[in-house]
Amino acid sequence: xxxxxxxxxxxxxxxxxxxxxxxxxxxxxxxxxxxxxxxxxxxxxxxxxxxxxxxxxxxxxxxxxxxxxxxxxxxxxxxxxxxxxxxxxxxxxxxxxxxxxxxxxxxxxxxxxxxxxxxxxxxxxxxxxxxxxxxxxxxxxxxxxxxxxxxxxxxxxxxxxxxxxxxxxxxxxxxxxxxxxxxx
Numbered sequence: 001x002x003x004x005x006x007x008x009x010x011x012x013x014x015x016x017x018x019x020x021x022x023x024x025x026x027x028x029x030x031x032x033x034x035x036x037x038x039x040x041x042x043x044x045x046x047x048x049x050x051x052x053x054x055x056x057x058x059x060x061x062x063x064x065x066x067x068x069x070x071x072x073x074x075x076x077x078x079x080x081x082x083x084x085x086x087x088x089x090x091x092x093x094x095x096x097x098x099x100x101x102x103x104x105x106x107x108x109x110x111x112x113x114x115x116x117x118x119x120x121x122x123x124x125x126x127x128x129x130x131x132x133x134x135x136x137x138x139x140x141x142x143x144x145x146x147x148x149x150x151x152x153x154x155x156x157x158x159x160x161x162x163x164x165x166x167x168x169x170x171x172x173x174x175x176x177x178x179x180x181x182x183x184x
Contacts, residue, residue, distance in 0.1 A: 002028060003030075006046045007045065008033070010048060044071075060073050074099060140175065
């Protein structure tokens with residue numbers, strides 16, 4: 001977590017959050033009085049609710065759904081339970097005022113851990129999608145061999161494997177070449 005945006009119309013809250021966040025060795029900490037100033041992607045957006053002329057929870061949900069940012073909303077103590085239930089399904093953290101330094105720091109550490117874990121899951125997801133795409137490609141190539149060259153499925157499979165070994169390329173690359181020949 002490198003970049004943080006603090007959205008607050010209260011200068012004291014902004015300064016207090018800045019001081020707490022500075023201790024966390026974050027590289028970029030910016031602030032704004034409302035979300036119309038969001039001009040780039042942030043890893044974390046902290047919204048001090050309420051702020052003028054905007055609905056804080058709606059803004060938090062919009063940011064959570066439309067960006068990759070983690071979102072923490074800081075709310076009056078009496079609104080904490082209600083806003084927790086509304087924001088929970090969007091993965092938004094709710095922290096009550098006055099801000100407990102330890103709770104904020106624990107939240108930041110938890111968000112960092114989850115961001116790392118999610119990054120690993122996303123990498124695995126990309127890898128699996130690529131494998132699925134390759135399988136589909138190879139299956140299409142097998143179908144072409146079966147249709148145009150009257151091969152059986154095992155013969156088509158063996159043909160692709162042998163071509164890949166002989167040419168020292170992947171079966172997916174053999175399949176691409178085969179498809180470019182027969183599908184054009």
